[in-house]
Amino acid sequence: MVKDRFHDIVRTALEKEGWQITADPYEININDVEFEVDLAAEQLLAATRENQKIAVEIKSFISPSKVSDFHTALGQFLNYRDALEIVDPDRQLYLAVRDPIYESFFKRRFIVDAIQRYQLRLVIYNVQQGVIVQWL
């Protein structure tokens, strides 16, 4: 599947930058909400580099509506970040977005404002070169 391809590209791109993948999928367990059921859909990975710990939510943005994809990405990001605060508070959550999606959609004013308002962290990657382009 396409989304698995993007997942693998991000994983490899992180390794190229010296990150060690410590869990793939990375499962967050909260006692009263079954995140793992959901994680089957679009899975997180966890990585470390020196004393940094991150979790990465990889969104493919392949549905016909980028706005719908953004709703889901935003809600998932906030829920995962809130869950991480409980179970793994030192781990920073990032949303991984392909560079054409970032350029065409994430630079629109409404989306820029949402990213600012909800303090989303982004990692932009390039599919052809298989590299991380930018951390935001």
Add this chain to the structure above:
Amino acid sequence: MVKDRFHDIVRTALEKEGWQITADPYEININDVEFEVDLAAEQLLAATRENQKIAVEIKSFISPSKVSDFHTALGQFLNYRDALEIVDPDRQLYLAVRDPIYESFFKRRFIVDAIQRYQLRLVIYNVQQGVIVQWL
């Protein structure tokens, strides 16, 4: 479709309580994000009663993962509320949830905390009786 059935039930239940439906679907237009594309999926309705104005996001929660449905519901709610602040700031946004979903899922601690943190307004409805049960 099931989701359209829930939509119609909420619409009728609101009318029973004296609300006048002023737009169905209610389309939010922001200059640089095409919400209307997305609204084809799960549509808002707008209603008024005396000097109150509301928009209602009706979520069916029929996918196998309630957590996934909640991600989307949360992200959509926040994006729509932020959009309303720009185009129709006097209109209050509500998320309509069936009472069994409210009882079985929305009372879990993690979800209760999310509702509190993101200040979601809920309207709980009963499908069999076709009525609004609770405004939260």
